[in-house]
Amino acid sequence: MADRATLSVRSLVIAPGASPVTQAIAPGEIVGLAGLDGHGQERFLKVLAGLERPAAGDVTIEARAITSFRKAVASGIAYLPRDRRSTGIFPTQSVLDNFAVSTLSRDMRFGLLSFAARRRRYEAYREKLSIVAPRPDASITTLSGGNQQKVLLARALALEPAILLLNDPTRGVDVATRHVLYDVFRGLAADGMALVILSSEIEEILLLCHRVLVFREQQVAAEITGNEMKSDTVIAAMFGRAA
Amino acid sequence: MSQTWFQSTNARVAGAFAVAAALQIVGTLLIPGYSAPFAIRALLVIASLLAVASIGQTLVVILGGIDLSIPFIIGFANVVAAQLYGAGWNFALVCVIVGVLAVLIGALNGLISRGLDIHPLIVTLGVGMIVQGAVLLWTGGFPSGSAPAAVSAFVSIGGSVGPLPVPALVPCVAVLTLLVALVLARTAYGRRLYALGSNPGAAPLALIDPVRMWTVTYAASAFFAAAAGVLLLGFTGSAYGDVGQPYLFQTIAAVVVGGAALVGGRGNYFGTIAGVLVLTEINTLLIGLGFRPSTMQAALGLVIVLLVSLYGRERHVSATI
Amino acid sequence: MSGFRRMAERWRGAGFATVLLVILIAVNLLLNPSRFHPSAWGALIGLAAPLIGAALASAPVILAGRGGIDISVGPLMGFVNAIVIQLLFLKLGISSPLVIVPAALLIGAIVGAANGFLATVVRIQPIVATLGTYLILTGMTLTILPAPIGPAPVWLKAMAGPWSALPLALIFLFWWLVRQTPYYDQLMAVGSDDRAAYTAGVPVTKVRFIAYVMTGILAACAGLMLTALIGSADPNIGPTYTLIAIAAVALGGVSLAGGRGGLLGAAIGAIDIFLLQSVLTAFNVSTYVLQIAYGVILVVAVIMTALQERLSGRKG
Numbered sequence: 001m002a003d004r005a006t007l008s009v010r011s012l013v014i015a016p017g018a019s020p021v022t023q024a025i026a027p028g029e030i031v032g033l034a035g036l037d038g039h040g041q042e043r044f045l046k047v048l049a050g051l052e053r054p055a056a057g058d059v060t061i062e063a064r065a066i067t068s069f070r071k072a073v074a075s076g077i078a079y080l081p082r083d084r085r086s087t088g089i090f091p092t093q094s095v096l097d098n099f100a101v102s103t104l105s106r107d108m109r110f111g112l113l114s115f116a117a118r119r120r121r122y123e124a125y126r127e128k129l130s131i132v133a134p135r136p137d138a139s140i141t142t143l144s145g146g147n148q149q150k151v152l153l154a155r156a157l158a159l160e161p162a163i164l165l166l167n168d169p170t171r172g173v174d175v176a177t178r179h180v181l182y183d184v185f186r187g188l189a190a191d192g193m194a195l196v197i198l199s200s201e202i203e204e205i206l207l208l209c210h211r212v213l214v215f216r217e218q219q220v221a222a223e224i225t226g227n228e229m230k231s232d233t234v235i236a237a238m239f240g241r242a243a
Numbered sequence: 244m245s246q247t248w249f250q251s252t253n254a255r256v257a258g259a260f261a262v263a264a265a266l267q268i269v270g271t272l273l274i275p276g277y278s279a280p281f282a283i284r285a286l287l288v289i290a291s292l293l294a295v296a297s298i299g300q301t302l303v304v305i306l307g308g309i310d311l312s313i314p315f316i317i318g319f320a321n322v323v324a325a326q327l328y329g330a331g332w333n334f335a336l337v338c339v340i341v342g343v344l345a346v347l348i349g350a351l352n353g354l355i356s357r358g359l360d361i362h363p364l365i366v367t368l369g370v371g372m373i374v375q376g377a378v379l380l381w382t383g384g385f386p387s388g389s390a391p392a393a394v395s396a397f398v399s400i401g402g403s404v405g406p407l408p409v410p411a412l413v414p415c416v417a418v419l420t421l422l423v424a425l426v427l428a429r430t431a432y433g434r435r436l437y438a439l440g441s442n443p444g445a446a447p448l449a450l451i452d453p454v455r456m457w458t459v460t461y462a463a464s465a466f467f468a469a470a471a472g473v474l475l476l477g478f479t480g481s482a483y484g485d486v487g488q489p490y491l492f493q494t495i496a497a498v499v500v501g502g503a504a505l506v507g508g509r510g511n512y513f514g515t516i517a518g519v520l521v522l523t524e525i526n527t528l529l530i531g532l533g534f535r536p537s538t539m540q541a542a543l544g545l546v547i548v549l550l551v552s553l554y555g556r557e558r559h560v561s562a563t564i
Numbered sequence: 565m566s567g568f569r570r571m572a573e574r575w576r577g578a579g580f581a582t583v584l585l586v587i588l589i590a591v592n593l594l595l596n597p598s599r600f601h602p603s604a605w606g607a608l609i610g611l612a613a614p615l616i617g618a619a620l621a622s623a624p625v626i627l628a629g630r631g632g633i634d635i636s637v638g639p640l641m642g643f644v645n646a647i648v649i650q651l652l653f654l655k656l657g658i659s660s661p662l663v664i665v666p667a668a669l670l671i672g673a674i675v676g677a678a679n680g681f682l683a684t685v686v687r688i689q690p691i692v693a694t695l696g697t698y699l700i701l702t703g704m705t706l707t708i709l710p711a712p713i714g715p716a717p718v719w720l721k722a723m724a725g726p727w728s729a730l731p732l733a734l735i736f737l738f739w740w741l742v743r744q745t746p747y748y749d750q751l752m753a754v755g756s757d758d759r760a761a762y763t764a765g766v767p768v769t770k771v772r773f774i775a776y777v778m779t780g781i782l783a784a785c786a787g788l789m790l791t792a793l794i795g796s797a798d799p800n801i802g803p804t805y806t807l808i809a810i811a812a813v814a815l816g817g818v819s820l821a822g823g824r825g826g827l828l829g830a831a832i833g834a835i836d837i838f839l840l841q842s843v844l845t846a847f848n849v850s851t852y853v854l855q856i857a858y859g860v861i862l863v864v865a866v867i868m869t870a871l872q873e874r875l876s877g878r879k880g
Contacts, residue, residue: 069447069448070450073450079448081445081448086442086444086445087442087444087445087448088445088448089442089445090437090438090441090442090445090449090508091441091442091508092437092440092441092504092507092508092509093437093438093441093508097434097437097438100434101434101435101438101449101451102449102450104431104434104435105431108431111430112425112429112430113428113429113430113431113434155449309691311807355863355867359867359870359871360870361814361866361867361869361870362814362820362821364633364810364814364820365810365811365814365815365820365862365863365866366863366866368807368811368862369811369859369860369862369863369866370859370863371859372855372856372858372859372862373855373856373859373860373863374859375855375859376852376853376854376855376856376857376858376859377852377856379851379852379855380850380852380853380856383852384852492695492698492699495691495692495695496692496695499689499692504689505631505689505691505692506630506631506689535707536706537702537703537704537705537706537707537710538703538707539703540699540700540702540703540706541699541700541701541702541703541704541707542703543699543703544695544696544697544698544699544700544701544702544703545696545699545700547692547695547696547699548682548688548692548693548696548697548700551688551689551692551693551696552682552686552688556686556687556688557687557688557689558687559687559769560630560758560759560762560768560769561762563759
């Protein structure tokens with residue numbers, strides 16, 4: 001798996017009639033996606049993950065086209081979904097099960113799952129993300145929302161992705177946990193991972209990201225970097241006004 | 244919400260085993276000879292047959308589905324095996340043919356149900372009826388043939404293996420139980436089965452292919468139903484198309500008494516084994532007490548409801564928010 | 565929503581079943597004009613009535629969602645049949661409809677309430693709870709009535725002849741009234757998303773409980789129609805309606821996941837199955853071929869319904 005890879009977006013049209021988007025997301029970069037709900041930023045993220053098909057254009061990683069979620073994962077993409085309850089956790093399953101479900105093959109010893117290997121893998125991420133789960137073999141629903149989210153992040157990171165796509169990762173997460181997650185995201189980027197973060201909170205984007213793509217009417221209305229990264233600029237772009 | 248996996252599922256399984264043991268004690272106290280060696284052997288053989296038929300239902304229920312085609316597949320395997328063997332075919336070949344056909348039928352059940360998002364209740368019922376009709380058409384309603392002596396010996400209540408005073412079926416089912424439990428707990432298939440049953444919406448994002456899982460699981464269910472059909476041929480001696488009918492509700496009851504939730508993601512095969520023992524105990528006890536079949540049926544219904552209300556209750560909607 | 569759109573909405577779910585209905589009526593008319601002559605309609609409807617009744621009865625609990633299902637509908641029909649003939653008519657010599665009908669409905673309501681209690685208050689999975697009552701009712705029926713026995717009161721037999729449309733019309737009138745009440749909206753809300761409904765203050769348990777009682781009462785009606793049709797009591801016929809009724813409901817566009825469809829769809833699904841049986845019988849094939857064809861058409865029909873829903877979902 002590629003440790004460092006550039007995600008290339010070429011003339012991508014997310015909805016018929018919208019102007020195309022061309023972007024390159026480099027290793028170590030944190031890119032924010034902002035916009036009013038339903039203005040295309042979520043669709044853009046899902047296209048990057050191979051979960052939705054664009055109207056035109058393509059997404060590639062090192063010349064490999066992302067046309068399905070499986071291909072995306074095989075090319076080094078990991079995706080953290082927005083709605084924990086409906087598309088994230090497996091509520092009847094343990095914390096460990098929830099952590100390992102995407103990467104089962106790594107715990108196989110002689111064709112059978114090794115609980116010890118799984119536990120070792122989990123412990124590494126538990127420490128890194130400071131997951132608070134007194135009993136990892138207990139149901140994931142015994143954890144707080146923030147810790148459930150950390151387990152899901154651990155599940156995504158276990159894929160050892162080159163590019164991490166985060167769909168509103170701090171939704172319904174307490175403030176303390178948020179700051180833990182921010183530190184983790186910065187650390188991952190420092191290690192060369194590329195991160196794309198969709199967030200409904202502008203402050204969060206300004207705090208974390210190197211640049212922001214603001215979506216309006218299914219296209220990128222503005223790309224904001226450097227000194228321009230202020231909440232008025234972003235809000236103005238979201239509402240389609242000049243700053 | 245505070246229930247852990249251990250508290251819920253394992254307590255239900257332990258509860259079911261305790262009930263089975265209690266019923267055995269009640270039977271011994273009330274009925275002379277209830278714990279006699281022959282009676283115990285008969286009970287174990289009958290329970291083993293139900294256990295084999297219930298493997299598929301367990302897997303399918305963990306997945307969040309249900310399989311109503313099991314009794315029809317049992318009847319199909321029972322009749323086809325007898326008919327072909329009676330026509331002079333090699334029995335090993337007969338078993339392969341029956342097994343492959345069953346797997347194909349089961350795969351179709353899973354493929355249609357998940358692929359087109361149609362409730363498996365309807366699909367498995369329809370497919371089951373087709374299978375039964377086809378068998379009836381082929382045999383003209385009067386199947387002939389029998390099982391080879393080896394199969395009969397394998398399941399015979401009077402049989403024994405080495406020092407064990409039980410037919411080979413019983414230890415084989417015990418080994419099979421461990422294998423099924425191992426597959427569920429320790430393989431990628433098993434873990435994906437629980438995950439998919441637990442939250443179908445999250446499964447694709449965890450790299451689980453729902454259609455493939457459903458196809459494989461329903462195929463496995465049909466395969467074990469066919470195995471039960473062939474074993475029943477050895478047990479009863481002659482083919483009978485409706486031999487599987489009692490297994491329709493019994494497999495579901497065994498799985499549920501064993502603590503699995505029909506909404507998916509919960510349960511295990513030890514629980515089903517406990518459920519199988521409970522059902523077999525109840526049946527034996529009621530027969531022993533001289534109940535008529537009609538009264539027995541009513542009593543069985545009552546007991547299922549009582550047992551499940553003791554430990555098989557679901558959460559209130561407010562606890563699921 | 566305008567009345568017309570509401571109407572269209574209601575028909576869309578049962579779209580394929582409706583198309584199938586038209587085709588089957590046409591085929592039946594061609595194959596067997598005398599059987600479908602208006603003068604024979606009374607007997608014809610009487611013949612179809614128990615299945616339609618069973619499908620109508622199965623619908624409310626399915627609409628209520630979260631695995632809601634009542635597989636004791638068939639056995640309850642058989643139980644009502646046995647009580648009405650064996651106990652009321654033959655033993656006690658009661659033949660007045662003023663006693664028999666309320667008694668039957670009361671039995672239905674009691675059994676429905678028992679199912680509802682088990683499924684919603686005790687919270688046993690509905691299929692298991694009603695499996696329990698299935699076994700209990702079948703056992704009790706066989707105890708009361710070990711073998712078929714007759715006859716039935718004359719007025720009741722007329723319900724399978726000239727007056728056969730009356731009970732069905734009454735059921736639809738009843739359902740039409742239910743649709744005018746807030747209860748109907750609550751039922752559909754609980755069926756499509758019980759958590760949201762609960763959060764919005766809908767008494768989920770009560771709504772579901774009432775659905776089970778309605779199913780019980782409608783199953784008792786179906787039991788009376790069955791009694792009218794066979795003009796006797798038979799302990800073995802009732803249970804055979806269970807699964808076919810559920811298949812009819814599904815065919816009629818009622819989602820087994822709850823919250824979608826209605827009694828009209830269920831009735832169309834049941835009529836489809838009845839007409840299908842009738843076509844297959846007209847071809848005079850063996851019962852075995854009949855069963856295969858029956859299964860094939862059931863599977864194909866649900867597949868068509870699913871595909872049609874997908875297509876209309878995409879367009880919408």
